[in-house]
Amino acid sequence: MKYKDYYAILGLERGASEDAIKKAYRRLARKYHPDVSKEAGAEEKFKEVAEAYQTLKDADKRKAYDQLGQQQPGQEFEPPPDWRAQWEPSAGDAFSSEGLDLSDLLDRLRGGSGRGGTRGARRSMPGQDYEIAVPITIEDAYNGTEIDLDLNMPEYDPQGQLRRVPHAFKARIPKGASDGQRLRVPGKGGKGFNGGRNGDLYLNISLRPHALYRASGHDLYLDLPLAPWEAVLGTSVEVPTPGGVVRLKVPAATQAGQQLRLPRRGLPTPKGEPGNLYAVVLIVVPTVVNEAEQALYRQLQTTSAFQPRAHFSEEDSHAS
Amino acid sequence: MRVELTEMLWFEEHAVSLSELCELTGLSPATLEELVSTGAIEPIDAASPEPRFGAVALTAARHARRLREDFDLDTEALPLVLGLFERIEALEQQLVALRARLPGRLR
Numbered sequence: 001m002k003y004k005d006y007y008a009i010l011g012l013e014r015g016a017s018e019d020a021i022k023k024a025y026r027r028l029a030r031k032y033h034p035d036v037s038k039e040a041g042a043e044e045k046f047k048e049v050a051e052a053y054q055t056l057k058d059a060d061k062r063k064a065y066d067q068l069g070q071q072q073p074g075q076e077f078e079p080p081p082d083w084r085a086q087w088e089p090s091a092g093d094a095f096s097s098e099g100l101d102l103s104d105l106l107d108r109l110r111g112g113s114g115r116g117g118t119r120g121a122r123r124s125m126p127g128q129d130y131e132i133a134v135p136i137t138i139e140d141a142y143n144g145t146e147i148d149l150d151l152n153m154p155e156y157d158p159q160g161q162l163r164r165v166p167h168a169f170k171a172r173i174p175k176g177a178s179d180g181q182r183l184r185v186p187g188k189g190g191k192g193f194n195g196g197r198n199g200d201l202y203l204n205i206s207l208r209p210h211a212l213y214r215a216s217g218h219d220l221y222l223d224l225p226l227a228p229w230e231a232v233l234g235t236s237v238e239v240p241t242p243g244g245v246v247r248l249k250v251p252a253a254t255q256a257g258q259q260l261r262l263p264r265r266g267l268p269t270p271k272g273e274p275g276n277l278y279a280v281v282l283i284v285v286p287t288v289v290n291e292a293e294q295a296l297y298r299q300l301q302t303t304s305a306f307q308p309r310a311h312f313s314e315e316d317s318h319a320s
Numbered sequence: 321m322r323v324e325l326t327e328m329l330w331f332e333e334h335a336v337s338l339s340e341l342c343e344l345t346g347l348s349p350a351t352l353e354e355l356v357s358t359g360a361i362e363p364i365d366a367a368s369p370e371p372r373f374g375a376v377a378l379t380a381a382r383h384a385r386r387l388r389e390d391f392d393l394d395t396e397a398l399p400l401v402l403g404l405f406e407r408i409e410a411l412e413q414q415l416v417a418l419r420a421r422l423p424g425r426l427r
Contacts, residue, residue: 029390035383035405050390126343129382179416182379184334200344202382216420223424257423282423 001078003071004102006052014070018057025053051103061106079105104154104162127190127199128154134203136177138210138220141267142242144175151201156193171203176270178218179207212240218267218275224260225284226250241265241277248279256283335364335372345381347388351395355384360399380406 007014010024031037032046039045055061064087071077079087087109130153136145148170155165171185182204189199213220224239234252238245241262248260259278266275289297338356342349355361356371361380363371373381383405384398393401 026391033390035387046390126346129344180413182375184378197343214420214424216417219420221420259421278421280421280423 001076001101001105003068003073003075003077004048004052005070005073006055006065008073009048009052010056014066016056021053021056025049025057055103055106061109064109065106100163104164107162124194124196125156125192126196127156127192129199129202130189131202131204133206134173135206135208136173137208138213138215138267139242140173141177141205141207141215142175145173146170147173153190155191173203173205174270176218176268177205177207178267178269179205179215181205213242213277215267218269220266220275220277221259222277222279223282224248224250224279225282226254228283228285231255231281231283239277239279242267250281254281256281335374336378337370337372341373341378341381344378345385347381347385351384351388351398352381354395355381355399355402358399360384360402 007016010016010021010028012020012024016024028049029046032039032042032049034043034046037046055065064083067083067086068077068079130151132149132151134147136147148168151167152164153167154162157163169188173183177183182202185201185203187198188201192198207215213222215221220242222239222241224237226235226237230237230250231254232252234254235250237248237250239248239262243265246262246265248262250260254260258281260281262277262279264274265277268274286293336344338349338352341347342352345352347355352361356363361373361377361384363377364374365372380402384402387393387401388395388398
């Protein structure tokens with residue numbers, strides 16, 4: 001198994017007091033806890049910090065950990081036989097660290113306060129819950145999708161010892177997922193021990209940013225750029241939707257920022273009405289115009305009575 | 321290694337009882353009752369003698385358990401913290417909704 005330097009993770013000297021350990025943990029939890037931190041990689045960092053704190057706050061575990069000696073973080077090592085004789089006498093020759101990491105090992109110690117500490121009592125223990133983030137595309141949310149999950153779950157073996165067991169399975173995400181939605185998969189977390197219920201798997205769905213669509217719940221928004229004459233005269237345009245291209249009628253005198261609704265063309269919902277797709281009008285102008293076009297714009301300039309800023313000069317423009 | 325296809329269940333469709341909520345979250349009945357009485361966790365059918373809890377309550381209760389364990393929060397502080405998280409989440413949702421309505425080039 002790989003060595004982890006729990007003191008270094010908490011930014012502490014090896015002789016740190018209990019109080020200093022608690023303070024260091026609180027400070028880092030405040031910084032990296034996934035519920036309060038938006039930093040990239042915060043969750044992984046918090047797991048390390050929590051694991052270090054779980055070991056160092058428990059006097060027995062800390063003592064056992066200290067007796068393993070200090071090594072380079074990440075270095076492969078095996079607990080020496082005399083350490084095992086002291087801390088794990090019942091494991092005897094059957095001891096194997098295969099599938100264990102350092103925190104699992106310390107959890108199994110006699111007298112430890114972890115789940116492993118109750119071993120021998122043959123108590124039933126519930127399996128662990130798992131929560132994972134599942135980013136999917138808008139197309140996946142529209143059509144439904146299958147995802148491959150590769151989880152490394154701690155599970156109890158028949159002796160009540162924690163082991164890490166790889167689980168690979170496919171999960172079907174039904175169509176109608178939306179950003180922030182959660183799925184619970186009962187019984188698909190870690191296995192329970194001795195009659196304890198299996199843990200659950202929680203999937204937190206998020207939608208990846210899309211080149212065309214922006215999602216709000218089950219509604220989708222799409223930018224619809226129009227040329228000035230299209231906006232003035234009205235037109236009919238082809239608009240992409242997740243379900244295929246549809247034709248949209250743009251009425252005459254359409255303004256920038258106006259939203260043209262395409263009913264039921266948004267994301268489906270698990271039950272009931274699908275969301276809508278809104279085309280948000282942008283009026284765009286050409287950056288390069290030839291002489292003939294310039295002449296036409298000038299003609300329009302002299303002919304038109306349109307006053308786009310008439311309200312600037314109104315008496316009460318300050319009042320409203 | 322097992323390979324199997326699992327059908328997902330929409331979280332929203334499953335209502336659970338108070339005792340199931342305890343089992344699913346690892347919170348004690350006393351703590352959960354405290355959270356319900358302060359309104360931090362709300363049942364779907366508050367008037368019922370056997371209240372049922374939906375996805376929102378399950379999420380909040382799991383959140384409460386995590387916060388209490390990771391920050392050593394006491395039961396009195398939990399409803400306040402949960403309430404603030406709820407507000408932040410509502411504001412973030414509003415922000416997503418408003419951003420979706422803004423033309424892409426203007427953001």
